[in-house]
């Protein structure tokens with residue numbers, strides 16, 4: 001590795017740009033990535049936007065700046081491309097709350113009940129389910145099913161949110177996002193007192209008591225679009241703090257206030273500019289998904305993409 005962590009950001013960004021061209025690579029970054037990582041990406045988005053983008057790419061190499069399940073999703077949708085993740089330890093604790101053996105066990109207890117999986121699941125879990133969803137399309141996906149009952153995994157908070165918007169019975173799994181779980185009703189009360197004119201937007205991974213206090217419940221991609229159009233000048237943002245960078249860039253005339261300074265996802269923050277550069281240099285961490293798992297998982301993801 002020819003670089004160190006002390007190199008200035010611009011120099012790193014230039015080296016990344018050069019190498020990216022040599023490798024015929026594109027860089028995709030999730031909205032929760034560090035600001036400087038978002039800034040060197042070709043495309044920044046939420047899980048749904050990134051999955052859709054991965055399908056249409058011409059590049060030979062995708063450098064995926066996000067957590068492992070997202071890079072796996074890109075690989076499943078683009079098996080012919082090399083998908084690299086700059087730090088393969090960037091896991092998602094919510095994913096780990098639904099191990100495939102337990103999913104199989106629960107399915108056996110609920111014969112005939114379809115399974116909807118949030119994309120925050122491992123590749124082998126996606127291979128077990130009927131259809132995937134993201135926070136942007138979960139309600140639409142659930143309502144697209146002909147069945148009256150369904151198992152929804154792994155996020156119980158997203159399941160509760162979907163339940164508010166469907167006549168169907170949504171059976172939740174007992175998983176959650178530790179980052180969004182840290183957002184408390186008192187965070188909203190405190191900030192509303194300080195910023196009485198501000199609107200509060202929160203992610204559906206938040207707990208129901210937080211959702212009850214919000215003005216809008218939106219995926220990160222929806223938050224970006226909503227903020228652009230909003231009349232409000234001050235917006236309190238209830239999701240991972242990385243989104244604030246994207247929001248400020250997109251709507252510079254508005255003020256964005258993080259709901260809490262505790263809403264940092266340590267796994268998302270494992271990806272740094274240095275690691276992106278090293279990955280482009282050495283291509284040491286290609287994402288692999290076994291063919292049999294990829295084929296089944298692709299079906300569940302593509303079924304979701306047909307709905308949205």
Ligand code: SF4
Pocket residue numbers: 032067091092093094095120177178179180240265266267268
């Ligand atoms: S923010 Fe939550 S759901 Fe997203 S990667 Fe981090 S732990 Fe997983």
